[in-house]
Amino acid sequence: RVDPDTGEMLLSGAGELHVEVTVEKLAREGIDVVLGKPMVLLREQMTTDGTTCTAGGGKVSQFSVKAVITPDEETVRGLGSVLDSDTRSGCYLVDATRTVNPFRDEAEPIHEAFSALVESGPVSGERLRKITIIIEQLGLRVESPETSWRDVTQPLLDAARKSMMTGKPIVLEPWIHLEISTPEEHVGTITAIVSKRQGRVLEIDSERTLYRVRAEIPVRESFGLATEIRTSTSGWATWGARAGGYRRVGASANEQTFT
Template identity: 30%
Template sequence: MGSEDQFYGVIDLVEGRSFTFDEEGNMTEGGVPDEFMEEFEIRRSEMIEKIAEQDDNLLEKFLLEEDISQEELKAAIRTVTISNKVVPVLCGTALKNKCVQPLLDAIGEYLPSPLDVPPVEGVKPGTDDVIARDASNDEPFAALAFKTVTDPFIGRLVYFRVYSGSAKSGTSVLNTVTGDRERLGRIVKMHADQREDVEEVFAGEIAAAIGLKDTTTGETISSIQDPILLEKIEFPDPVVSVAIEPKARVDQDKLSDALVKLSDEDPTFTINYNDETGQTVMSGMGELHLEILTERMKREFKIEANVGKPRVAFRETIRKTTTAEGKFIRQSGGHGQYGHVIIEMEPLKRGEGVQFENRIRGGSIPIEFISSVEDGVRGALKNGPKSGFPVIDLLVRLIDGTYHDVDSSKVSFEIAGSMATRTAIDRCSPVVLEPVMKLEVVTPEDYLGEVIGDLGRRRAGVESIDAQGDTQIVKASLPLAESFGYANDLRSITQGRAGYSMEFEKYLEAPESVVEAQAT
């Protein structure tokens, strides 16, 4: 009921109730207002028809025009939701605390409980043996850490979801990713900003633990006697970097501490220290991501910081296959240095990363030096010849070499591997790759032309334009280098009425003009 700044409530099509809210977010329940009754009947009939198409029991009653009770309708919605045939939609605004209550009720009524989904599957650590665990307290304990936060009062909190079994506070558990034993010091259930201490958690529950010092987001904790490794959450690599420094030099230690805590909470946020420039560099998934983290430092840690211009995380790759040789020979009295390798290098498909393959036969290079050659290869690939960014998506194959009984060492073969790799890259026509983002813009139809024009100026490739009433949804691929400042520009050209979401999609070859601009 109402729209935009005049929005004041909703009507529940299932129960036939209205929920209205004042400016303070206080909710009042009531019946369907007379002025909305006709539209309510039409929309409710449409909803029941859509649900009946997916539920045979409801379909029969619908066709015979029999009354359908609220309980039957809710049961049907729950069934088709759990089977992924429909998605219930509710509207509201968390900012003004409007319609949050009906949303929480709908989560409880329609979404699956742990008993409604198949048993979770994992593997036995160190093997490929698949293990299934039911959501039962009788099964061995298994949980997945899905969030890490720093609480100003009680310290580091690790949120976890129990998939099977139970665990008491003080229990020792195994982190099956790192192999370390941890102790569940305290277990608390979080209710917004309120904490409830509990002695034990059971299958299907979500809780937070104090005392898991080395467990991070995406890692599995399980029973020590019956370990299991659940599917790990994969996080994309950061694509944008900025230099950051405190406005006041006395805040340097506080800044470092804040960055470490934020990176612990967010696996897509990384920090490193550039020895050449003496700068602290933070990297994330986009301009907005880093802006939010900078604002959090100011709000939560009371640190004012200067942030540099965003820098895109380019990559390099090769286009040809070649063979190269690396020789490192030094003689200066006593033991010298001798390392000699021959490698083949060939391009791989996007996303396949860097692969190393040992094809040495007959002992031309002793086995103890092979890992050193690989270290030299991977070290050389960290800085490409065109942009200085890492080289990716290629295969390096060690095919031959020679060694000296006295002078050969791990260091000499590492240097020889690095020399051969740099020579090979130069011969393979290296190219610079730029990160491309998947972009979705939701805009009123009146501004569609301006949005499309602006995307064209940013080298974006529009993939589809879909209409939903008076709203247009534009899906496009946008080079990250062209996305800086997009939030402000989009607000400007649409008078603040359009919104967008953006996530990393892939790496594509960058135009020469972009490469030259990066070099300057």
């Protein structure tokens, strides 16, 4: 993607291995790439549907909303009018009353509330994933455009965050799947590296003179992995990586995966 402030073209990937392979491909095409310090992007997600919560009232707007784990898109659209969405994160804002026109000025502070909610979850301020906010009842009151945040945006945010907290939200971190091909004498070394990095070996099979090790590790444990594999096997091992879903931060390899 292109950074709107600097005009730089930014490259990201599912872990260091993914980025390294892509950078090597770009280098062969004569494209220079500057690598920055690795970052792991965390996410917040509910583990169960929330309950209906209400906020606001009196001199400001009142909202009764329910936060649920996002179902399939067809089901979402059956819940009411979709006022806003962030398909990249699987988040939706639905008006079950079907009374808000998303294209009128009155909807602008509602859009602002949804954007703020998606960007900063209630647990630790991480970006949300796969959460749908359903407006079940509302009473809009806006004194002027200058007070729209106080009158509309804040009450909707408060109600949505209350409902999300009843859905037992957790902070998630990404994992990656590895497929490593290596001669037999280095299989033990590879499995030890995976274990040391809090991952687990899923399968080992042989293909002609090579063994293929399939494993998974947290992305945060993948930094420096390429160098360690290369050094430990004297360059004999080759590998590939792909996204492996999300797990609760600090979870063991046997815990639930959120795809």
